Amino acid sequence: MPGSYPDNSALFVDRSGGLLSIDLAAVAENYRMLASRAPGSRCAAVVKADAYGLGLGPIAQQLAACGCDCYFVANIREGQALRELLPAGDIYVLEGVAREQVDAFQAAGLRPVLNSPRQVAAWRAADTPRRCILHFDTGMSRLGLSPEEARAMAGDKALLRSLQIDYLMTHLACADEPAHPMNDRQLKVFDELRGLLPDLPTSIGNTAGVLRGETSRGDLVRPGIGIYGGNPIAGLANPFRPVATLEGRVLQLRDVDADACVGYGADYRTTRPARLATLGLGYADGYPRNLGNRSYGLVAGQRVPLVGRVSMDCLVVDVSALGPGALSEGDMVQLFGAEPELDQLAGLAGTVSYELLTRLGSRLQRRYLRG
Numbered sequence: 064m065p066g067s068y069p070d071n072s073a074l075f076v077d078r079s080g081g082l083l084s085i086d087l088a089a090v091a092e093n094y095r096m097l098a099s100r101a102p103g104s105r106c107a108a109v110v111k112a113d114a115y116g117l118g119l120g121p122i123a124q125q126l127a128a129c130g131c132d133c134y135f136v137a138n139i140r141e142g143q144a145l146r147e148l149l150p151a152g153d154i155y156v157l158e159g160v161a162r163e164q165v166d167a168f169q170a171a172g173l174r175p176v177l178n179s180p181r182q183v184a185a186w187r188a189a190d191t192p193r194r195c196i197l198h199f200d201t202g203m204s205r206l207g208l209s210p211e212e213a214r215a216m217a218g219d220k221a222l223l224r225s226l227q228i229d230y231l232m233t234h235l236a237c238a239d240e241p242a243h244p245m246n247d248r249q250l251k252v253f254d255e256l257r258g259l260l261p262d263l264p265t266s267i268g269n270t271a272g273v274l275r276g277e278t279s280r281g282d283l284v285r286p287g288i289g290i291y292g293g294n295p296i297a298g299l300a301n302p303f304r305p306v307a308t309l310e311g312r313v314l315q316l317r318d319v320d321a322d323a324c325v326g327y328g329a330d331y332r333t334t335r336p337a338r339l340a341t342l343g344l345g346y347a348d349g350y351p352r353n354l355g356n357r358s359y360g361l362v363a364g365q366r367v368p369l370v371g372r373v374s375m376d377c378l379v380v381d382v383s384a385l386g387p388g389a390l391s392e393g394d395m396v397q398l399f400g401a402e403p404e405l406d407q408l409a410g411l412a413g414t415v416s417y418e419l420l421t422r423l424g425s426r427l428q429r430r431y432l433r434g
């Protein structure tokens with residue numbers, strides 16, 4: 064990835080301040096679970112944004128080894144990077160195609176998700192085969208052909224003949240709230256629109272759509288977050304295995320008296336003598352700054368609270384509750400993983416697992432566990 068440190072493991076000589084472990088066996092298990100939850104559908108994998116921040120190369124290779132033969136990326140550059148890794152397999156580009164990208168799409172064997180009449184026209188100028196997905200906006204007002212545009216297209220038989228449409232697609236705004244009336248409203252619009260076209264396969268469900276039920280899946284499902292261990296439906300137990308574990312290395316331990324200030328702004332004061340551990344990662348590594356004084360780490364099953372503000376390169380946890388000698392310089396403290404859970408931490412930070420994962424910094428040492 065441009066902008067990342069190229070050979071991450073050598074650079075850190077096993078002493079990085081922040082360590083991100085990615086469990087590829089859990090990736091495989093989560094993908095297989097999603098595929099089994101969508102019987103009769105083909106199960107793609109959404110690997111946009113560097114596979115949700117976890118590393119396109121190792122993730123795509125693992126998914127391919129599980130039999131995944133269909134991928135979604137956000138844009139052409141992600142598609143080209145994926146094609147270098149996977150010579151076979153269908154790669155769809157969610158952003159669609161612009162006229163000046165047509166040759167590059169074909170050279171890399173990429174297929175656009177066509178979102179607008181302009182994109183449709185651009186792809187018609189390509190050499191055959193012009194394989195693509197047609198995306199209908201059924202109420203999210205983000206990407207996709209409007210119902211009026213879809214109706215106009217349906218009446219243009221020459222245009223329809225000129226494209227090889229693999230799937231008709233839509234995306235649900237509220238699949239993460241399974242009972243939200245918006246879901247059925249969108250599905251109804253989608254059914255109307257696809258009724259105007261020849262009978263074609265469909266693609267509807269993201270992770271939450273897969274779990275929501277058959278009507279929100281289609282012939283091709285497009286899960287992302289579940290593969291990476293995130294919980295797609297707030298308020299329900301997470302059915303997926305955690306994939307990413309973030310740990311910070313203890314750079315320094317210190318014993319302080321009562322009334323010691325900790326961190327920028329002297330934002331925290333100890334109320335009694337305390338033992339503090341400074342960990343070598345901070346907001347530059349994607350640990351949210353607004354978690355200062357609000358979250359916790361885990362050492363041998365025991366919670367250690369974050370105290371003071373999160374700095375760019377370090378943060379401090381109060382480890383007074385641990386037994387003497389339980390923690391030394393160089394040891395690791397878990398910041399998310401099995402506990403605290405990714406979604407729990409994201410919630411504390413006022414965001415979602417998606418944002419937390421995709422903001423993890425390139426400075427972290429990444430370690431892939433092949434289970």
Ligand SMILES: *Cc1c(COP(=O)(O)O)cnc(C)c1O
Pocket residue numbers: 109111157234268269270271285286287288289295
């Ligand atoms: C990102 C994305 C997905 C994957 O959604 P998850 O909630 O991560 O499963 C599916 N479809 C589209 C159109 C997307 O943009």
